Amino acid sequence: MVKRFLALLLLAGLGGIFASLLAGYIPDAELNLTARYYADHAAGDLGAANIVTAIIVTYRGLDTLGEVTVLFLAASIVGLVLTHRQKHDPRPGQPARTRAPVGELLTTGTRFLVPLILLLGVYVFMNGHLTPGGGFQGGAIIASGILLLLLADPLKHFSHGLISAVESLAGLFYILLGLVGLVLAGGFLDNRILPAGELGALISAGAIPLIYSLIGLKVGAEFSSMLASLSETEEL
Amino acid sequence: MxxxxxxxxxxxxxxxxxxxxxxxxxxxxxxxxxxxxxxxxxxxxxxxxxxxxxxxxxxxxxxxxxxxxxxxxxxxxxxxxxxxxxxxxxxxxxxxxxxxxxxxxxxxxxxxxxxxxxxxxxxxxxxDIFNLFVFLELVVIATGGLVLLSDHAHALSAGFKYLVVSQVISILLLIGIIFAYHATGTLNIDGMAEAVPGLQNAGASQAFELAFFLMFIALVAELKPFPANGWALDIYEAAHPAFSAIFSAGAGTAALYAVDKLLLIGGPAWLDMATGVGIVTFVAGNLLALPQSNDRRLLGYSSVAQIGLILAVLGQRDILGEDTYFIAGGLLLSHAVAKAGLFWLSGLLAGRQLVDWADLRERPMPVFAFVTFAAMLSGLPPFPGFYAKWELVHHLAGSGRLVLLALVLFGALIEAGYLFRWFGYILKREPPGEADFCRVIFDKPHRVLPVMVAVAAGWALAFVWGELASSLLGRSNLLLALPLLFALSFLLLDWLPAWVKNSLAIAGLVAFFAATWTDYDALRMIFAIIFTLGGALTLLASYHVHGRRVGFYPAAMLMFAGMVMLIRADTSFDFFAAWELLTVGSYFLILRGKHSEPHALSYILFSLGGAFLIMAGFAIAAQGAPQFALASLAHVAAPFAPWVFLLLAIGFMTKTAAIGLHIWLPGAHAEAETDVSPMVSGILLKAGLYGLMVLLLAMGKQQLYGIELTHVLLWVAALTALLGNLMAVFQEDAKRLLAYSSIGQMGYALFGLALMNHLGWLMALVFVINHYIYKAMLFLAVGGVAKRTGTREMYRMGGLIRLMPLSFIAVLVGIIAVSGVPPLSGFGGRWVFYNAILASDYRLPMVVLFLAGPIAFLYLFRLIYTIFLGQLKDELRRVKEAPFWIVLPQMIYVALLIAFAVVPGLALHRVDTYLNQFFPEGGLSWAGGEITSNYGYWNPVAIMIIVGVIFCTVFAWLLFVNRRAQPVKQFNIVFSAERPFRPETTHFAWNFFAPYRKALGFLTQPLVTIFWTTVTDLLHTAGDLGRRLYNGNGQTYAFHFLAFVVIVFFLVGL
Amino acid sequence: MQFEWIKIPYALLTLFIVVNYGMLLGAFIQKIGARVGRRRGVPIWQNYADLVKNFGLRTSITHGVMFYLGPVFRLTGGIGLLLFVPTIYGSEMFSNLSFAGDLILALYFVFFGTLGMALGAGESGHPHAAIGISRGLSQVTAAELPLALAVFSVALQYQTLSITDIVSAQQGGVLHWTLFTNPLAVAAAMLSFLGSMMRPPFDVVLAPQEIPIGPPTEYHSSYLALMQTNRAIFPVAKIVVYMNLFFGGAASWPVFFLKVFLIYMVSVFVGVAFPRFRVEQSIRWFLVWAVPLGILSILLA
Amino acid sequence: MIAQLSIATGFLLILIGLYGALIQRNILRMIVAFTVADTGVNIVIVAVGFMAGRTAPILDAAVPVADAAARIIDPLPQALVLTAIVIGLGTTALMLAYAFKLYEKRRTLDIDKFTDLRG
The missing domain is CATH 1.20.120 (Four Helix Bundle (Hemerythrin (Met), subunit A))
Structure with a gap:
């Protein structure tokens, strides 16, 4: 009871801070300096129709590299934790795990849907510079396909080696592209190592589609690896 | 690039x-x-x-x-x-x-x-602020992963607690960032900093302040401020030590720099908050570390505290100005290197309790590593923390931020307390069973290398900071000081046998004196002679030790280096650095005694406490200047002068063990090794007197609230003399007796100084010389006896006169000299003393001093009687005279004492003349053998001759009439019609002055000890109470963090 | 004041006079004590007889070097004290060896003999000796304090430490004596005097009657003779100091004999009238009664 | 007004999430509570960049480059929120892994049972 009261008291205090933040909030009427720069220059300089993507991949590319790394870290640690467990807890002599069948509908649906999902994922990250969406969204979609596979066959084993190879290669190329930017263009992760092309075209916006594709692959691989690792904990 | x-x-x-x-x-x-x-x-x-x-x-x-x-x-x-x-x-x-x-x-x-x-x-x-957030989250997640590298049973729960609170922190940080972006239209840190002053209206600026508060508090939370730090401490305890090293050194560093960047945005308005949070964390972290027994948790609290201190420094940039990075950098690098080193070191040990570190005992390299790290953390010279603390304190004092100054020093003292206590465990506790340390070194060189690198880095930093201090700030680089280098070179020579090192040390001291003796005025000359030649003389006794005696010479020479640097110092900085060096050196020296762990600890704590007061005093006197010539203490402005005087005087009096600050001395001097006691008693105590002389010469009489401070000193001195002597009377332990006697003697010397007249000072100098000679001699003699008999309890001895005649002679001459009985040199001191007080205005304190005088006879007689006279014990019948090298210096001292008794003018005439420039009146006139004051006269040569002639005549007469006296056996005495046969029951020695105790024993109630014990108990209790905050529950820690945010919010009062 | 060789025979003359006077005085006072107790008492030459007898004893033993030297220290202390103080005011002849030092020398030299004696007795190994010393030292620290205060008060009063100067300042009539000009100091000093004369109520140190206790327990024969000699010299020497400081000194030997006798009698009167204190009682007594007088005298001086 | 309402909603979600994280003793519930709070944060971030009457920052025929500055909303918070989401996701995954390990070790998910390190 005391705990709840204290929690409420503290959150009331925090709420007070939030309330004054809210009270002091006045929506901008005009774009501020930074946003205005993006609005004016993103298309011209980088050739990206989707300004958000331009920001994510180029202007704040370092953040995005960090994000990718966050996922990489999370996947690594989850993998670390779980392989660590398996080494310590091999449970020898346990009979092969069996499960009740998951049902016709799910199995068939999976078989039907997964290619489509994967395709959609690729579409989303390939078109990240033109339309809403991008590497993360695409990667997540791809991972959802994997999830579907796992749901359909919980005992399915994914090749960790393949996943991590995709993940690593995508990451390495990502860094490499960034460094190429440093050498050939204005700076690390500058997308203007390739021609900007025509605004709105698929092959345009310099290296953005390439980078976003790599991100998409990497994110997809990382999510998949996390899902796979987590699914292996099921016997508990 | x-x-x-x-x-x-x-x-x-x-x-x-x-x-x-x-x-x-x-x-x-x-x-x-x-x-x-x-x-x-x-x-x-x-x-x-x-x-x-x-x-x-x-x-x-x-x-x-x-x-x-x-x-x-x-x-x-x-x-x-x-x-x-x-x-x-x-x-x-x-x-x-x-x-x-x-x-x-x-x-x-x-x-x-x-x-x-x-x-x-x-x-x-x-x-970029958002980029910073991303990196921060990477660190958080990586931490969550790296914690699991540990085999610790609770690493998992520690990591989870960490993640829980990190989540809350990142929520606040994000909210803060987005609103700050909204207010300024940029995410760039420098851009924000530029945008802030340009915010149009009060509303926008208010909104930004709120957003900034959230960002700032979130980043500050990454520094693990008290009390919102339970979540991080478990990491320190549970993680792999190598990761804890990263966590403490790397993560702490990065977070500090992040906060520093944020302060750039927030501007001066937020400095107070940084200071407040920082200093509270510093003090609380150290208090909490005090009761810890787990090494890594202690290091965790210590890390928290150190980072808090640096945060406070960053918060003081308004007054630190350009020196901010010098100070913060010095503290930060010291902290990082030392903490990394200590965490790495902890991984080499099996046990997790502090006492388990006794494994390191007898292994010079790791012990040296620990010393280096502990010294870096406590800010001892010559490490960067020392320079940093000096600058910090001076800036704080210059701007009148005295409360902060006091808190900084208080926290630093507690920190030194637990670090040195720990060091005491290492050297003095029994290793916990099988020490597998050796195996670690050979099996895992990759674990030893980082520790060694940290040690090397520590010394390199010491040099670099010294260079920076000398090139940027005009301080001297201590690592270039010749005496210090000489002392440190013994670290490299420690593989040599002891006698070689001893010869080198003696040669060094003598050569130093020979090279510099022309530099000193009469006053300094006396101290220089005692510190160098006197030191060399006591070192003669060290020849009796065989083997390598690892660690002795670096420590001893560090002490001597400090002392010679002290008398050669012209500026407050050099003086203080020398003071710290001699303190540290003597601490290591004292710690070498078999049972000296608690005493060495109390010594270093009192000394450091005193040193901090001295530093504060210098800082206040400097009034913003980074250092000043010692002589200009005389020009300190009026409102500060008495306070400066008070601080410095108390600081110096911790070294002379004035009453109230004396409780470290008896144990420290008594438990020290045979040849160390004379050094720390005969020589080291003089450093405090030297400090007081410098102080009094420069500042003279000061008044505080109408009370004359020298008058207060007189009372303190008189009480010190009285109680020191009185306590000496009741000691059973011979070396403790001598130690208490030193307290009393220092009381006399202090009294002389506080009289502030010509003869008072002369008396103090006579005491300086005399006390050196006879206390060194007595400690050696008693030490030699204790060595041979295997005990220091006097009642276990008795009748040793025939077995150890030379030691007896030394003690006999010694006690005659101490008691001031003519014709030996002690009388000169008394005579000058009486003349001095006749010229003084104060009479009441003298009464106390009079009471103290005769009491000396009691303990002196007891000393010689219970050891050398009376009944010889059966188990001591085969005892031999003390080793040659212990007796030799004693005999030299005997000769010196007699020489000084006959021709005191050799030393004193020059000083007398020298003192004329400060106290033109009341000097002595030296005509032939006669010394005349305004009141009386004294002819030492005549006294010696007359007493000698009478004595010899009577002696000859007795020899003539009683030439056939037969020596009889031990128990041939008339004893209540019985023949005693057991020396134990016949030797009246235990509780020798029982009636005296009945009459005056109430004066020796250990009130001071009780007082200081209570103080330390209170600190421990405070620490223990604080520990209850940390109940181990991750949710509670989240509560702490939110409470911290809300409380700081209301304190900041946005 | 300078040393001249002639001072030596003069000093020896003083010593001779004082030894004889002291022995006679001692016996006389013993006789007085006996008469008060309705006894006959010793003959007046008894001390001479004792001295001769003790020197004449052939066999003697020693417990060691310090034991042997103890009486030497003791007697040296007594003689030294006597000779460092001018005996007769205004007499170059009997100013003795006072050129060597002033009042402070005299006061501190008192301890020379005490210390040596204590050491010698200590080496005998006799526990009673040690007990006696323990008591004696304990008592003397308290007993000497009022004297020290009084002396200091007098030195302040006359602004000198030279005994001769102090005496000369008291010349010109009885009322110029310190006794009248600084009565508090004198009172304190006289109380201290009681304590140092080894007479009741402060004689527990020697405890001569009941048990063989105290430093001289083991001493005999010629050792004892030396100590007896000292016992003749030392009280007189000490009283000389008192006389010079507080009672105007003595300008001639008759005045000297009279004053010394009268001052000695003070302790005798008190001694026969009061029972004995235990050590801690006497310490407290001095601290409570005598020391405050001394302090007052200093504050008022 | 929409912006204020959204922000308020976000704040409310944060507070609700934090309340859950502070009160719930079950570790999984705590994690869920944190995701609620994270969602609140994300809403706030997006809402702060909202500008009434404008469109998404994607240039096409409807929004030509020339008058983009007058037509689109602030794109930056949208970029930031993506990062925030991903980071929240990573943390959540990590905490889930922790939860699993904690459960495996003690067979309980009660946070009060993991208080071995203290003081």
């Missing part, structure tokens, strides 16, 4: 590359990791070199080919270079250290480590 971006790029590339290597190829993955970290370190180092040498200028690195604030930019300037180098090196050596753990966990662990180091460097480099 290679772009600093490669630090990030290479780390990430290597981390991703590891994913390509199959789990089976771990032995390949590990070198890749090390290579990447080595490259990153090299890159930082090359930038540091280029920037420091001026061959490169600071650069801003734009990403995405776009200028900030539209894209993220990084910066590489000197601070960044230093900090990234620190982080990367910590990472590199921790990776080395983690070899087995990393190889066991595989490539993922290595990748996580790489990313963690990269992210820490990123925090330092980035100039």
């Amino acid at each position: 290679t772009s600093p971006l490669y630090i990030i790029a290479v780390a990430l590339a290597a981390a991703f590359l590891l994913g390509l290597l199959r789990e089976q190829w771990r032995s390949l993955a590990y070198p890749v990791t090390l290579a990447a970290l080595a490259f990153m370190s090299w890159l930082s180092a090359s930038w540091l070199w280029a920037l420091a040498s001026g061959s490169a200028s600071p650069v801003d690195i734009y990403t995405a080919g776009t200028a900030p604030p539209f894209a993220i930019n990084l910066r590489m300037a000197l601070p960044e270079a230093v900090l990234t180098l620190l982080i990367n090196l910590t990472g590199l050596f921790s990776a080395l250290y983690l070899k087995s753990a990393l190889l066991a966990r595989g490539r993922r662990g290595m990748a996580v480590l790489l990313v963690a180091i990269m992210a820490l460097s990123g925090i330092v480099l980035t100039r």
